[in-house]
Amino acid sequence: MHPDIQRYYSDVRRVAFSKPIPHVSAQCPDTISFYLATKDLVLESGWHWLGYLYNLPWADANIWRFANLCVRAERRLPGLGIRYINELAHLGGPERDEPRYEQMLQLFAEVFAIDRVLVMPWGDEAQFYFEPRGENGLRPEFRVVDKDDAYNFEVKSPSLLAHQRLRAAASVQLPVRITKEFTTSVQMKNPGALLPRDNPIKDFLVSADAKFSGFPRNSGANILVIVWDDFIYEPIGSLLSDFAGLLTNNSFHRLGGEAVIFENVDAVICVRHMNVFQEALAERPLPDDRTDMFDLSHNPFTPNVFIPTPWGNACPQFILESFGALMHNDKRLQTIAEYRIPEYIFYV
Structure with missing residues (x-):
């Protein structure tokens, strides 16, 4: 030691x-x-x-x-x-100091995500690298080389405190971008309407794509892990909304009139865990029968979500299982409100 x-x-x-x-x-x-x-x-x-x-x-x-x-x-x-x-x-x-509190939550998110990678059923000769340096000098969070396969992981978690307060005070939320006309119409009647929190998701994708690009594009996969709170429809909608989802042809992030493709990102895992850290540090009971703040949910109605990119390599099932994730289009998610993509929400 x-x-x-x-x-x-x-x-x-x-x-x-x-x-x-x-x-x-x-x-x-x-x-x-x-x-x-x-x-x-x-x-x-x-x-x-x-x-x-x-x-x-x-x-x-x-x-x-x-x-x-x-x-x-x-x-x-x-x-x-x-x-x-x-x-x-x-x-x-x-x-x-609240910025340090948020940095602490982000550290815990990183520790949680990397631990989920460490406990995956890798081969006996698998090699592990923390913040490996790519050919472009950039460093993703973690890399596993298992025989001929290489898996890169980037872990991102936003500063959510200010957003959580705005969300708690809002009477109307627009979780996804629709049209400027629609947004303007809603804001005229509801000046305090909470707008989409999708720019951090875009920044996460841009950063992960750049970091992954420094490594050979061989067999394996490059995976972005986004740690959010229980309002998991926010990152899911930012990625998959038919109106402007970042992984769709209608993405709001465009270059030369075309949707930007993050060609080095094979999948995104959305993890609803930030509130678990917050509850634990406040010494309140943990949700979903967890024994501690790093435990996965034992509630089948609060899984994490796996979203493959349309252009990416396929990922082995054990990655989903280790993160307690279901495919985003799994029928089990369609009846759970937090996993559906609403156009707008009225809070009462």
């Missing part, structure tokens, strides 16, 4: 973990060491959004699970788990 962790294997505080408690076991020496290392780094960083949880006399289930995922990352790719805990600690500083 990493030298920065070694001293924690003889830390006297380990005795507190010897008694059986639901999510902590003395049979997890590496996790205990990572937990204690993270605790020290966070509490030494000044005011931190997790300061209260790390000051508790017991180990909170959610940050204990963070330590556990750091261990798994470290074992697969030495240095990655250490990077995670250092990034978390560096978010200490000004009291209640």
Whole structure:
């Protein structure tokens, strides 16, 4: 294990973990060491959004699970788990600084997504790379080379706090672009109408496409993972709306009058998980029978969504299964409101 962790294997505080408690076991020496290392780094960083949880006399289930995922990352790719805990600690500083809170959520989204990649059934000789450098100098989040197949993953999550507040206050929402005339008509009667949150999705696609382009286009796949909150119709509509979806011929992102094609992106996975992190950090009950904030939903009505691009390589089923995702056109999703693409929403 990493030298920065070694001293924690003889830390006297380990005795507190010897008694059986639901999510902590003395049979997890590496996790205990990572937990204690993270605790020290966070509490030494000044005011931190997790300061209260790390000051508790017991180990909170959610940050204990963070330590556990750091261990798994470290074992697969030495240095990655250490990077995670250092990034978390560096978010200490000004009291209640919201940008740092959002950066923390984005870090958790990255840890969650990469862990879902790590637990996929790769071959024994699979090689893992964190932020590998492409021929163009750009670095996607993660790369797995499994025999003749190569899979690149880019993880994106937007800053949602301001949008969530606007959404909560809005009486009308326009989730997707339709026509300027339609938007103007709605805004005339509802000046505070919430407009589509599709520009971040476009930026995510542009960035991922550029990063993936630095690697040979062989067998395998390039996958963009977008971590959103429960209002999952927002990214789905941004991608697939018949009016202006970014993966359709009517895309609002155009060049020379033609829809821009993100030829290096084979699929997008939309993950409804940001609210899970927020609920966990507020010490509220987690939705969908989760045991901790990194757990997949156990509710068949809240799956994640897999969207292949019209031009992309096919992806193996185990990628969908690891993310708890259904194909976007799966019949099971058609009866669930959050997965349908509305033209507008009136809140009452």
